Amino acid sequence: MVNINFTPGPSQLYFTVEDHVRQAFKDGVPSLSHRSKAFEKISTEATEGLRQLLNIPQGFYFYFTGSANEIWERVLQNLVEDQSFHLVNGSFSKRLYEISVLLNKHPHKLEAENGKGFDANIQIPTGTELIAVTQNETSTGISLPLETIYKLKEDNPSMLLAVDAVSSLPFPDFDYTKLDSVFFSVQKGFGLPAGLGVWIVNEKCIAKAEQLLAKGISIGSYHNIPGFQSHALKNQTPETPNVLGIYLLGKVVNDMLRRGIKTIRQETEYKAAILYQTLSKHGLINPFVTDSMFQSKTVIVANTGEHTEKITKFLLEKGMQPGDGYGSAKKTQLRFANFPTHSKEQYELLVDSLNQL
Amino acid sequence: MVNINFTPGPSQLYFTVEDHVRQAFKDGVPSLSHRSKAFEKISTEATEGLRQLLNIPQGFYFYFTGSANEIWERVLQNLVEDQSFHLVNGSFSKRLYEISVLLNKHPHKLEAENGKGFDANIQIPTGTELIAVTQNETSTGISLPLETIYKLKEDNPSMLLAVDAVSSLPFPDFDYTKLDSVFFSVQKGFGLPAGLGVWIVNEKCIAKAEQLLAKGISIGSYHNIPGFQSHALKNQTPETPNVLGIYLLGKVVNDMLRRGIKTIRQETEYKAAILYQTLSKHGLINPFVTDSMFQSKTVIVANTGEHTEKITKFLLEKGMQPGDGYGSAKKTQLRFANFPTHSKEQYELLVDSLNQL
Numbered sequence: 001m002v003n004i005n006f007t008p009g010p011s012q013l014y015f016t017v018e019d020h021v022r023q024a025f026k027d028g029v030p031s032l033s034h035r036s037k038a039f040e041k042i043s044t045e046a047t048e049g050l051r052q053l054l055n056i057p058q059g060f061y062f063y064f065t066g067s068a069n070e071i072w073e074r075v076l077q078n079l080v081e082d083q084s085f086h087l088v089n090g091s092f093s094k095r096l097y098e099i100s101v102l103l104n105k106h107p108h109k110l111e112a113e114n115g116k117g118f119d120a121n122i123q124i125p126t127g128t129e130l131i132a133v134t135q136n137e138t139s140t141g142i143s144l145p146l147e148t149i150y151k152l153k154e155d156n157p158s159m160l161l162a163v164d165a166v167s168s169l170p171f172p173d174f175d176y177t178k179l180d181s182v183f184f185s186v187q188k189g190f191g192l193p194a195g196l197g198v199w200i201v202n203e204k205c206i207a208k209a210e211q212l213l214a215k216g217i218s219i220g221s222y223h224n225i226p227g228f229q230s231h232a233l234k235n236q237t238p239e240t241p242n243v244l245g246i247y248l249l250g251k252v253v254n255d256m257l258r259r260g261i262k263t264i265r266q267e268t269e270y271k272a273a274i275l276y277q278t279l280s281k282h283g284l285i286n287p288f289v290t291d292s293m294f295q296s297k298t299v300i301v302a303n304t305g306e307h308t309e310k311i312t313k314f315l316l317e318k319g320m321q322p323g324d325g326y327g328s329a330k331k332t333q334l335r336f337a338n339f340p341t342h343s344k345e346q347y348e349l350l351v352d353s354l355n356q357l
Numbered sequence: 358m359v360n361i362n363f364t365p366g367p368s369q370l371y372f373t374v375e376d377h378v379r380q381a382f383k384d385g386v387p388s389l390s391h392r393s394k395a396f397e398k399i400s401t402e403a404t405e406g407l408r409q410l411l412n413i414p415q416g417f418y419f420y421f422t423g424s425a426n427e428i429w430e431r432v433l434q435n436l437v438e439d440q441s442f443h444l445v446n447g448s449f450s451k452r453l454y455e456i457s458v459l460l461n462k463h464p465h466k467l468e469a470e471n472g473k474g475f476d477a478n479i480q481i482p483t484g485t486e487l488i489a490v491t492q493n494e495t496s497t498g499i500s501l502p503l504e505t506i507y508k509l510k511e512d513n514p515s516m517l518l519a520v521d522a523v524s525s526l527p528f529p530d531f532d533y534t535k536l537d538s539v540f541f542s543v544q545k546g547f548g549l550p551a552g553l554g555v556w557i558v559n560e561k562c563i564a565k566a567e568q569l570l571a572k573g574i575s576i577g578s579y580h581n582i583p584g585f586q587s588h589a590l591k592n593q594t595p596e597t598p599n600v601l602g603i604y605l606l607g608k609v610v611n612d613m614l615r616r617g618i619k620t621i622r623q624e625t626e627y628k629a630a631i632l633y634q635t636l637s638k639h640g641l642i643n644p645f646v647t648d649s650m651f652q653s654k655t656v657i658v659a660n661t662g663e664h665t666e667k668i669t670k671f672l673l674e675k676g677m678q679p680g681d682g683y684g685s686a687k688k689t690q691l692r693f694a695n696f697p698t699h700s701k702e703q704y705e706l707l708v709d710s711l712n713q714l
Contacts, residue, residue, distance in 0.1 A: 005385075007388075010388050010389060010390065010597060012388055013387055018382050021378060021382065025378065030367065030370055030544075030549075030550035030551070031362050031370055032367065033364060034367070065423065066422065066423020066552070066599070067423070067596040067597060067598070069579040069580075069596035070423065070580075070596070073577065073578045073579060098578075099578040099579065102577070102578040102581070103575050104575050185597065187597060192387075193387035193599075193600065194387070194391070194597045194598065194600050195552050195553070195598065195599025195600070195602055216461075218459060218461050220430065220459070220460075221429070221433075221456040222427070222430060223426075224459070239423075239424040239425075239426035239427070240366065240367060240424060240542065240544060240551045241552065242550075242552025242599065242602075243550065243551050243552070244550045244551075244552065245552055
């Protein structure tokens with residue numbers, strides 16, 4: 001019987017979700033019209049709650065999609081005419097690069113060695129319109145320091161900067177004035193059922209999409225930025241969206257606001273610290289990312305080698321589900337999500353258990 | 358207090374949904390990995406259930422999207438290089454035409470008069486690759502006879518035929534051998550929370566998408582047909598999908614299989630007949646679509662003119678929520694969804710109430 005799920009996504013639900021679902025059905029949320037005042041209120045609760053929780057300034061707007069994969073596509077369609085640039089350090093950043101290829105956007109990339117980060121000085125090719133970075137690589141547990149990300153924009157102020165924070169938010173305390181777009185999906189750090197992505201853009205992104213459209217370049221249809229924006233200004237969406245998902249996001253964000261983002265971030269730091277400490281002192285297993293500057297606080301990857309199956313079985317017997325290693329590391333690594341729903345006590349139990357090995 | 362919701366979407370939930378949601382949380386469905394055997398089983402329950410319920414032959418495949426709006430885009434991206442053709446008879450078929458414009462697919466259209474259908478002989482321009490029809494227009498309550506749709510394909514066998522059945526399925530008993538693609542969203546006839554579209558394609562659609570890709574034409578990225586298909590063959594999806602939505606779809610489809618599609622269709626016919634009869638004999642209100650050949654059985658539109666507000670208030674007092682007229686008809690029409698979740702007794706109550714006016 002699994003009581004604690006450490007897989008990095010879909011994650012363990014935030015502990016209040018089931019109660020909110022019950023209330024949603026009681027209040028008829030799943031049958032609400034997405035053109036009603038009641039829906040606009042639900043949408044506003046989610047977006048203004050996120051603005052407060054993540055300290056997002058005015059001039060940034062929130063768009064709802066079906067997934068973060070969809071946002072990958074929309075970012076490239078709307079913000080790139082001819083040339084994107086990608087920092088690639090794992091399977092998900094690589095996939096974003098490949099999506100740019102599929103959309104005929106002629107991407108360039110800088111690829112890091114597996115499990116490593118990037119140098120401080122990164123040269124971006126002339127003609128790049130969009131720099132895309134995966135702030136937290138769910139596949140490898142590499143996290144880019146915020147200063148590295150901000151420097152990309154400082155050195156290249158005419159380019160747009162889009163940040164994939166799928167498996168890190170609400171943990172990173174971004175300075176949103178130093179980037180143009182951030183996005184995530186709700187089934188990771190927010191602990192919600194999958195089926196909703198959140199795309200945050202500033203006015204420079206809106207202007208770029210409008211420029212492309214004026215040139216006769218297709219930027220998509222129902223989910224292009226002008227369509228998103230005209231509906232977002234009314235707290236609506238272009239299509240009938242995942243109304244229940246947006247409702248649950250607003251409720252969980254409010255729960256997090258009550259708990260306090262500072263507390264959530266401090267607890268995340270604490271939990272990450274005790275697990276990395278355990279891994280670095282352990283006889284059988286060790287952290288995959290060794291440079292602490294690049295160690296993700298929210299997705300912690302352990303080299304477990306030939307002990308992988310044994311450790312998985314051992315943890316499962318104690319009611320804990322670790323995440324498999326990603327792709328080719330499936331049988332040699334384990335991944336541990338460290339999201340707001342994971343309590344300090346659960347992490348202490350995990351660490352104590354690993355120490356018994 | 359509203360007990361019965363006749364809005365045509367999002368609709369009243371199918372009456373078993375809340376119980377299935379409870380079971381889903383009990384079984385940990387929202388935290389399931391979309392790469393697990395458990396998810397593949399959930400996906401198969403939905404797709405094979407739909408195949409049985411709707412009598413869909415082998416050689417057709419099921420793809421899950423975020424909405425039917427997304428499918429509009431995917432249909433055009435994947436099945437059209439240069440030229441689509443659209444039968445337009447309301448706001449939703451018009452929107453599909455407009456999406457083709459936004460995607461630079463050079464569409465042609467034949468537009469019907471408001472509230473009317475089409476002649477039996479429709480000339481399709483040479484060079485058309487895809488014929489798109491909206492079998493049931495949610496905005497106007499116009500439904501195209503199946504024979505009209507099949508004839509388009511018979512007369513133009515080299516063209517692909519895609520059918521928007523968003524607000525009619527599971528009612529229409531399509532002969533799938535006479536069309537190439539059908540799609541719907543779950544928040545209408547299936548009575549599920551919004552946030553999931555189902556796209557059904559045959560092998561000709563797959564071949565067409567592959568042809569476009571081989572020519573270097575972008576057919577989208579994570580949700581293009583080759584990507585959908587390679588995952589569908591494993592009962593998976595390209596991205597983390599709305600797992601809970603797919604689970605609920607499978608459960609409701611099974612409930613409908615137990616009830617019997619024949620019974621569901623007969624009851625739909627009965628409910629539509631008593632409402633149209635009431636409207637056609639009523640002193641104050643009358644059916645918007647007058648030619649019975651084109652009267653939708655699943656979305657019934659009434660001209661309510663100056664009485665609209667009074668009738669709405671009268672029905673609300675009796676616990677019944679009618680749907681507003683669409684767009685410019687908001688204050689002069691009412692729409693009544695006639696979906697499987699609406700019982701005969703509920704329709705008899707509606708008809709009795711209207712007769713008291």
